[in-house]
Amino acid sequence: MDWEKTVAALLSENEKLGQENEQLKSLLCVVKENRDLRARTRSFNNDTLEEFSVSSPSAGKPSSLWQTTFDDRQFREHLQQTKTSNEHRTSSPVDLKSFIQSSMHTDTNETAEVQSCQADNPPEVKDRLLGEIAYQLDRRILSHVFQGHKRLYGFTLLNIPDKIIEVTTHPLTGKIDDGYRVHLTQRYSNLMDRLNQLGYKATLHPPFTEFIVNTYGILKERPGEYSTQAKVYNNPDFLGKLIMSTAPRKLQKDLLLVLTCLCNMAEKDRKPLLLW
Template identity: 40%
Template sequence: MTQPQAQAQFQPIILQNPKPFVLQPPPPGRKARLLGAPLQQAMPTGLPAAVPLQPLAGPQRPPDVRPKVRSQVVKRDASLAAKTSTDIKPKEKTRQERIVGEIAFQLDRRILANIFPNQTRLYGFTVSNITEKVAQGRTDPFLRMSSDETAAAMNRYRSIMDHLRPLGFDPNMHPIMMEHIVNTYGILRERPNLSDPEAANLNDVQYLQNVIKETVSPEMQETCQLLLNCLYQLSLGDGKSLFLW
């Protein structure tokens, strides 16, 4: 094929006078659709309305695989938890423990009664603070002691201490031990009836010694026996019973 023939065969087709595109008006009875408005697909009649979609449920909770606890165990644990430290009552003092405390209390009162024979009520007085209280006798509204009475009280105090020292009584230690024993064991709540057999037992040194042996710890027995012996010696000196009510 010659070159002129090839050019004639592949010559492009050129349209003559193409007409521009013109938007035609809609046919009668039909409104023009705005450019960009969404297409609305016609729903076929006679079909049920679409059911709204339900939101997806959350992830299911895994099954509880913990072992079941029996109800009796739960009740027992709850009852134990309910018992707090404030609910636990202190141990009630026994009768014999209170007798031991009464021995120390009676010795303290007996010494004070010998120092202040004319005083029936001694507020705040103990053997451990006797020297300070006697020094304050002039200003104490319950005591009201003169200088001569103060000196006489101190003389009686020294006389009693001199009488108890040979028995092993230490004025610097045993008055404090007496308070400790009273706080630890308590005292008798009621005065025994003098016609009751127990009143006779409280005046029996052998009976009280046995109470101390059966009640007091071994490390405190010697101290308690010493206090009982001091009380007994003072009762022999004034001719009165061991326990004064």
């Protein structure tokens, strides 16, 4: 009887993983379409700029800022056409706007700084910020579980159970530190329970964040610790708007969920959203 229940559970889990795998394939297609769209938009922009230069030789060469703004506006207009007026963007039970307001402190100049940073960031940086959000959540989870380990090379969310076994087993004698293993397992379980309440799925979102990082990359240059750029990048409102204006529509719900989880962890450990 127990064997039959085990087989049924495994079949159910296999079916669930198959469905989530199909969902990830669908997300990959969306990102590819997004890249093709941007390539076509940039090509259109280049042709337009050439015509502008030929027809107005006395006007001089358009600035890179004008070209970037034009390119970004075209892409935003395309995204806006695909949005529905009353679509619910996140599966998280936590209202992102109210969570942001309750967990972060703002000053009177913050809105102006956010708007300025949105205008100054080129499309490539905006894309990399999407990857940075996903990367930061992954690192945050690993650092929380393996709190005593400064180097996490080779650690991923997908191999946490294996790494718990590895770090609690003596490399020479093979002796198991049962107490430490229970401690790490409990930390991982408690964190997953907390994030699950926000809508995080341990079988879906680890490969999703890995996919986002591999697709968009992460920031090449870290902002100065006390710079305006660092302040804006650590503003959840800015990051939420960035997701809505930059990410493909089908990725927005899960990216907002990733941001919500990151905000939750930052609030608990009283540290900035983005850590370097």
